Amino acid sequence: MPVLFWTLKALLSHWRRHPVQFFSVLTGLWLATSLLTGVQALNSQARESYAKASQLIGGEPQKVLVAPNGANYSQALFVSLRRAGWPVSPALRGRITLKNLPEQRLTLLGIEPVSLPSNTALAGQSLDTAQIVDFFTPPGSTWISPQTMQALGLHEGEQPLSESGQALPQLHAQADMAPGLLLMDIGFAQQLLNQSGQISRMILPADFAENTPALPDDLKGELVIRKSGEDNDLGRLTESFHLNLDALGFLSFVVGLFIVHAAIGLALEQRRGLLRNLRACGVSARGLIGSLIIELGVLALLGGIAGVISGYWLASVLLPDVAASLRGLYGAEVAGHLNLSIWWWLSGLGVALFGAFLAGASSLLRAARLPLLALANAQAWHETHARWLKRQGWIAGISALIALLAALFGNSLALGFVLMASLLLSAALGLPVLLNALLNALLGKSRSVLGQWFLADCRQQLPALSLALMALLLAMAANIGAGSMTSGFRQTFSHWLEQRLSAELYINPQNSAQAAPLQKWLSEQPLTSAVLPNWQVSLQLHGWPAELYGVIDSPHYRQHWPLLDSASGDPWGQLAKDDTLMLSEQLARRLKVAVGDEVKLPAPDGDWQLRVVGIYADYGNPKGHMLVNAEHLLEHWPQLTPNRFNLRIDPHAIPQLLRVLHNKFTIDDNRIVDQIQLKAWSRQVFERTFAVTAALNSLTLMVAGVALFISLLTQSQSRLGQLAPLWALGVTRRQLMLLNLAQTWLLAVLTLVLAIPLGLLLAWCLDAVINVQAFGWRLPLQVFPAQLLSLMLLAILATLLASAWPLYRLYRTRPADLLRTFANES
């Protein structure tokens, strides 16, 4: 025990004398843990919210009866089914906005507690009689999650007003409620949603649902049985979104570990003498390695604690953007406040420990393997380093081969990430080898003495700086890759949006009864130049939700619906005449069909076989999207009514039309959307989605800057030995500083130049592999020179900042310090 104690004391005393190194190890661990745990916090918060939403009633997804097109239907169907002996319970789901809180759209779920299957838990609670009575007896009861109540600035017992001025039942916070959801009696919900006599689903008891009898004849085609959440399985739909976040977090983690690796390696190298001393004083190799492991563990815990705390902070800063993206893209509500379990905190510390040992493993291995008498021999250490570099070159080559194989034969998202990871690993590990070769080539061409020294000394600095340069390469490439992909996507998306959202006004009828008179009235209006009705059916294809739209044959589609691929001749004409369909790119990929292939759709009267005549882009839609001719659709779903009308109208005439419309029909404002509003909303969702990517990328670049700073600072002391002879030969300290600056810049600029092709390759991977596998759409690779230039300038600025302090210290070095370099030589 005294051996361990005194060995640890001696080892730890090193950090007291070298606080910068201590800071660098902690910073690396801190940043690595922080970014990864931050992303994990975001993901786990979102997944917990999805689980709460899908398990609100009965603790698990229930089977429900819904209309095929997902629209609301009459409460009379509930009554007739009950009379037929079906133990169903009605529910109504809709969106509501509260007065003075127009930004916050909430989901309102109305239930009928008396007819709910017996022993059904609501938000994890079994209702007693008093609670059931409270629910439907005025003023009623609205269940809400505590986080949502706090985020809205509301209080227990309060009765907030809806946008239309109606008071909600009294608010009661319930811990297990899903965020953004209001639960109340269906009677209140119908009034608030202005859906009197309407319901959106009927809940079936689990035991009854297992052996459901056939629906009464008069209801066949009107209702279908679905699993609650099946049409909107958030966990599955958002999987790729979270996977992408995970990948970014992991990249930052790796960059952070590069700092730890560099700092631990340097610390061990600087302690060679100490290690030898300890061994000479009788500390066994095993005891020494054990002590180094304990020391690393303590450092990992310290860095991990700081990392987990700041990861929590980072997640809470990014959560609003992530929540907005998830709401916009998938309609998923995520709690606005982080509520993380103890396991998240502990796993964060575990990540830090794992990372520290991963980053320190090679240094520990080297210390354990080096013979005792050679420990203090710098040459032995460097020879080991040279062998290590050679091995690194081999691993880089093998990684490149794996990347090539993944690119040629990969057909899954996991293999897409393998491609990117092996590409990055190959580039990072190959960087020192490549820089070494480049400097060697330059050295061979240099004629001046100072130039030769400059390049040779630069090459000598490579081992100490290589890890920081690798981190810079990775961060820069990730920024170029993600930046090019985002900018390219923005350009493609805007162009697509301009074409696709060409109708000026979109109106959704309040209910199916309103559809026919509304269509007739709209067609008669002189202000509208075209009325394009849409019929919609929600389907499940290969387990994925998809929406089938019936459209009329109109020149509008020919002009404004761009096709990525189409049948020869007139695809729109074929869509109008034959049993054909067009489908979104992502659905085509998921179904593995191309133009000319056949697709079978499940219709109430059996499978409906259609030939694909067109494939179109449908960016941002996680669900499958299909177009068929409306007449053909209605042959299979005769009860359908139009659920949306796209109007071509002079934008200036919109207010006038809406005034007349409101006089004639009762339609909520949220059922009328104009093009400008829709485009602005789509762009906002886009920007907020990529705000998280941009933030994480900037942080990664910052981490790389810190890595470079730490490496330069750590080696600035040992640089005196190389610089003192030049000083003795008459080079001034100012010149030395400038030479040193030029060396750092040369290495950094070479790294940055290599980062450009790597970044573009990464952008291609994101555009053509990751996006295709994760979301189903492929983007064209676009290069933005101005963006590349600004990123380069930013990285050079980061390099300048990182080298400023070490250079300043060098500049301030007294002649006496330089002289001591010679005095210490023996």
Next chain:
Amino acid sequence: MLQVQGVFKSYATAQGPLAVLRGADLQLGQNESLALMGESGSGKSTLLHLVAGLDQVDKGSIEIAGQRLDQMNEAQLANWRRTEIGLVFQQFNLIGSLKVEDNLAFQARLAGRYLPEWQAELVERLGLSALLKRYPEQLSGGQQQRVAIGRALASRPGLLLADEPTGNLDENTSDEVLQLLLDLLADSPTSLLMVTHSPRVAARLDRQAVLHLGRLAAEGDR
């Protein structure tokens, strides 16, 4: 005390194995001091490292106080160095991040043999009282070597091994440090094996031995 018999040691080099010791023999009695001399490459330091248990013999035996070093494993050798051996190097090899007082007590604490009175006496006799709170880099070469000697003797080892302890010091300092070392040893049962190039230093020890081409070539008394 120390019996070295027919020790062979060679190292692998790019040009093939390099034989450094070729059947070296040596004896050292308790409380005796021996100067080991010889030209560069004769195997002096290698022999010292083998006796310290820092390296293993290829052939032959080393026995100290009845224990065979060549039959010990790594852990036993570490324990051996910790408790029975004191080492003084030409480069001092102090722990730069520890203060003088901690450096002095370091090995004694590792061995569980820390004696405050003995430590105080060492500090006094080595003239280190005013330097205890300093770090090694703040000391002169002579002062650092005095700390190294104090550290080696603080655990009262049976054998003190010194590798050119005065090689980095000027003549006056060298004499002063050597005298201190010999004075301290005179009052203890510790034996001394010192590698040196200096005949002047060697002459002050009880016996002298000369290694030539890895074997004992000559031996003599003071």
